[in-house]
Amino acid sequence: MLRHLNPWLEGASRNRGLAIGFAALAAAAVMGVSEAAFWGADEALTKSQARHEARNDGLRLRELLTDAETAQRGYLLTGRDDYLAPLQLATRELPDVLSRLRGQYASSEWEVLVNDASTRANEKLSELQLVVKLYREGSVTAWRGLVESDIGREKMQAVRDAVAQLDRHELALIARERDAVFRSLTYGRIGVHGLTLLSLFGLAIFLRRNEALLAARREHAAELASERDRLDREVARRTAELTELARHLQTVREDERARLARELHDELGALLTAAKLDVARIRRMTRTGAPEIDERLKHMSELLDQGIALKRRIIEDLRPSALSNLGLVPALEILTTEFAQRSGLQLSLELTDTMPTDDADRLALYRLVQEALTNVMRHAKAKQVRISLGEADGLLQLSIRDDGQGFNPEAVGSGHHGLLGMRYRIESLGGSLQLLSAPGRGTLVLARLPRRPEPDPVDEPAVTAPGELAHPAAS
Amino acid sequence: MPALKAFIVEDSPVILENLVATLEELAQVEVVGSVADEAGAVRWMSRDPDANADLFIVDVFLRSGTGLGVLQAAQQLGVRARRVVLTNYATEEMRRRCASLGAERVFDKSRELDDLITYCAELAEHATPRPAAAAN
Numbered sequence: 001m002l003r004h005l006n007p008w009l010e011g012a013s014r015n016r017g018l019a020i021g022f023a024a025l026a027a028a029a030v031m032g033v034s035e036a037a038f039w040g041a042d043e044a045l046t047k048s049q050a051r052h053e054a055r056n057d058g059l060r061l062r063e064l065l066t067d068a069e070t071a072q073r074g075y076l077l078t079g080r081d082d083y084l085a086p087l088q089l090a091t092r093e094l095p096d097v098l099s100r101l102r103g104q105y106a107s108s109e110w111e112v113l114v115n116d117a118s119t120r121a122n123e124k125l126s127e128l129q130l131v132v133k134l135y136r137e138g139s140v141t142a143w144r145g146l147v148e149s150d151i152g153r154e155k156m157q158a159v160r161d162a163v164a165q166l167d168r169h170e171l172a173l174i175a176r177e178r179d180a181v182f183r184s185l186t187y188g189r190i191g192v193h194g195l196t197l198l199s200l201f202g203l204a205i206f207l208r209r210n211e212a213l214l215a216a217r218r219e220h221a222a223e224l225a226s227e228r229d230r231l232d233r234e235v236a237r238r239t240a241e242l243t244e245l246a247r248h249l250q251t252v253r254e255d256e257r258a259r260l261a262r263e264l265h266d267e268l269g270a271l272l273t274a275a276k277l278d279v280a281r282i283r284r285m286t287r288t289g290a291p292e293i294d295e296r297l298k299h300m301s302e303l304l305d306q307g308i309a310l311k312r313r314i315i316e317d318l319r320p321s322a323l324s325n326l327g328l329v330p331a332l333e334i335l336t337t338e339f340a341q342r343s344g345l346q347l348s349l350e351l352t353d354t355m356p357t358d359d360a361d362r363l364a365l366y367r368l369v370q371e372a373l374t375n376v377m378r379h380a381k382a383k384q385v386r387i388s389l390g391e392a393d394g395l396l397q398l399s400i401r402d403d404g405q406g407f408n409p410e411a412v413g414s415g416h417h418g419l420l421g422m423r424y425r426i427e428s429l430g431g432s433l434q435l436l437s438a439p440g441r442g443t444l445v446l447a448r449l450p451r452r453p454e455p456d457p458v459d460e461p462a463v464t465a466p467g468e469l470a471h472p473a474a475s
Numbered sequence: 476m477p478a479l480k481a482f483i484v485e486d487s488p489v490i491l492e493n494l495v496a497t498l499e500e501l502a503q504v505e506v507v508g509s510v511a512d513e514a515g516a517v518r519w520m521s522r523d524p525d526a527n528a529d530l531f532i533v534d535v536f537l538r539s540g541t542g543l544g545v546l547q548a549a550q551q552l553g554v555r556a557r558r559v560v561l562t563n564y565a566t567e568e569m570r571r572r573c574a575s576l577g578a579e580r581v582f583d584k585s586r587e588l589d590d591l592i593t594y595c596a597e598l599a600e601h602a603t604p605r606p607a608a609a610a611n
Contacts, residue, residue, distance in 0.1 A: 265536070265563065266487060269487070269563060269584075270487040270488075270489040270490045271489060272585070273487075273489075273490050273493070273563075273584050273585065273588070274489050274490055274492075274493040276584075276585060276588050277490075277493040277494060277496075277497045277588060278493065280497060280501070280588055280589055280592060281496075281497050281500060281501060284501050284592075304585065305585045305586050308563075308584070308585035309585065312563060321536065321563075321564055322564065324536075325535070325536040325537075325541060325564075326535075326536075326541055326543070330543070333568075334566065334568045334569065334572075337568045337571075338566060338567065338568050341567065341568075
């Protein structure tokens with residue numbers, strides 16, 4: 001049945017107005033059934049009360065008459081007045097009882113019977129009073145004749161029959177009223193039970209739907225969470241891929257630049273220098289004889305100088321030749337000394353024995369120092385710069401600190417200082433780059449790189465141990 | 476009659492060939508030997524620091540090792556011969572370094588080639604009597 005009802009219930013629960021209407025209808029039905037049961041029972045009980053009163057009146061009539069007759073007999077036998085009290089009571093009360101009975105049955109099918117019984121009762125009472133009166137007057141024959149006649153007995157019997165008939169009738173009616181009350185209560189009970197069950201049914205459906213709703217919500221939340229986790233993983237994976245790609249491209253690019261620089265230096269440089277030497281030889285041969293030729297050769301020599309200068313500029317841009325040929329420590333020493341001379345700043349360089357073993361690391365650190373010094377010159381208005389390269393917490397650490405005007409890193413962003421590219425470069429090597437500064441507090445550029453295992457000492461250009469070359473710079 | 480004995484440390488065969496020809500032709504220099512790396516140069520100097528050559532012409536960037544290493548080794552070995560540097564990287568700092576390692580002059584490979592030739596020629600002229608006399 002539940003399944004059968006489901007579509008309809010779903011419709012109802014979707015339509016809020018319909019559901020509220022249904023609930024209101026059910027509530028009205030409960031109240032209606034309850035009220036109907038109450039009024040039905042109340043009416044039946046009221047009627048039943050009236051029946052009981054009518055029945056009591058009938059029985060009272062019989063009782064009064066019987067007591068009166070008994071009293072009369074007692075009086076007749078003993079002649080004592082105190083026997084007459086019930087007769088006097090009957091004389092007092094009978095009119096009321098009879099009038100109530102007549103009122104009760106007026107205009108009903110029992111009216112005739114009641115009127116007849118009433119007349120008989122009055123006649124009986126009159127006869128009883130008459131006999132007592134005759135007895136007192138001493139008319140023995142007269143009262144004895146009356147007593148012995150059957151008239152009194154017939155009247156008494158008629159009243160008794162009528163009362164018995166009424167009593168039966170009333171009992172039957174009372175039973176019917178009782179049945180009606182019971183029926184009314186039963187209807188009420190059934191209604192309340194039914195509606196209680198209906199309410200429970202409704203509650204069960206509501207709970208079931210609520211549970212389904214909650215389950216759907218939980219499922220939705222779980223789906224969202226798993227989707228978010230998946231996206232997180234995807235982002236992490238893509239980021240790792242991109243970092244790897246960036247590192248790879250950087251490596252490829254640097255390798256290519258290094259190769260180009262080497263070729264320019266080895267091949268083109270050698271050719272240009274050889275050409276210069278040739279020109280020098282020719283000039284010395286022809287100098288005295290032909291001034292015009294010498295003029296042209298001088299010009300040619302200048303052109304070759306320009307070519308060599310251009311080649312050198314290109315090589316230095318591609319890859320610092322000091323770094324390639326002398327190693328990181330001399331390259332940094334040369335870089336910082338030349339920078340100090342050019343800028344007039346006081347510059348200190350602190351190096352320890354810990355040096356990067358990886359070529360890409362060396363290049364990145366060299367470029368970082370270059371970039372940082374360029375920034376110091378352009379923006380910092382510093383007097384002193386301190387560069388140190390060493391080991392900290394198992395990592396290679398390079399710091400460039402100036403005492404310049406500083407800046408707010410959040411306001412300008414690291415890209416402003418040209419260090420954003422350096423950050424990517426350091427991070428692609430597995431390291432980190434920090435830029436610490438505040439207005440008036442100078443600037444600290446701090447790079448950390450992981451230490452790598454010593455590579456096999458193949459034909460590295462920088463075979464010279466750093467220590468062997470350290471003292472000229474210190475002098 | 477070539478009188479000045481020169482030893483050249485240079486890793487480019489093209490330059491070496493032209494340099495040798497130029498110096499021998501224009502400056503009466505006899506190139507007594509050449510190597511392309513630091514280790515070879517140090518080995519050569521170690522054989523006899525005094526009698527091998529009058530002049531070492533050293534390039535800074537070598538196939539392996541550096542000219543600075545060669546200069547340092549010469550200083551440590553107590554080589555008496557003059558040392559000059561011929562380089563593409565003749566920055567101020569490099570000149571200072573080479574000077575501190577005992578190099579008499581530093582010549583730029585493009586602009587100062589003529590100066591090198593002149594220097595060698597003068598050296599050959601002034602030094603001719605002594606080593607030539609000793610040799611003969």
